[in-house]
Amino acid sequence: MPTLRSEAIKHCENCGKELFGRTDKRFCNDGCRNQFNREKAAREKQKAHDNLPEIFKIIKRNYEILQGYSLKGLHEDEAIFTDTWRLKEQGFNFKFFTSQVIERDGERINCCFEFGWYEEVSSTCSMVYRPRQAKI
Ligand SMILES: [Zn+2]
Secondary structure: OOOOOOOOOOEOOOOOOEOOOOOOOOOOOHHHHHHHHHHHHHHHHHHHOOOHHHHHHHHHHHHHHHHOOOOOOOOOOOOEEEEHHHHHHHOOOOOOOOEEEEOOOOOEEEEEOOEEEEEOOOOEEEEEEOHHHHOO
């Protein structure tokens, strides 16, 4: 009595050609496997960078908003205050910054290049000038 074989026909995951031989085979040869893996890695790398242009725009917008407060020329111990909601209303995004400074008193200042800010408890935002943060 012949044994029934009900194997589904498998195809190469790269080129689609019909596969013969071992049942766990995924590709017709090393070349196809390598090409598949190279393209898969390239797709994943591209996916990881998909949000970058949007983040650049946010950082640029944050920088332009901070520029509008004339922070240049402030001394290290000086700050300009504004309401946090006012910055938000202008489109400021507090999540994105280019560097961070931890001051002597432990205060963390987020910087967008040379302009920094930190939120006060009272919904006020202090803005400072830290030219060293824009130097590489
Ligand atoms: Zn193939």
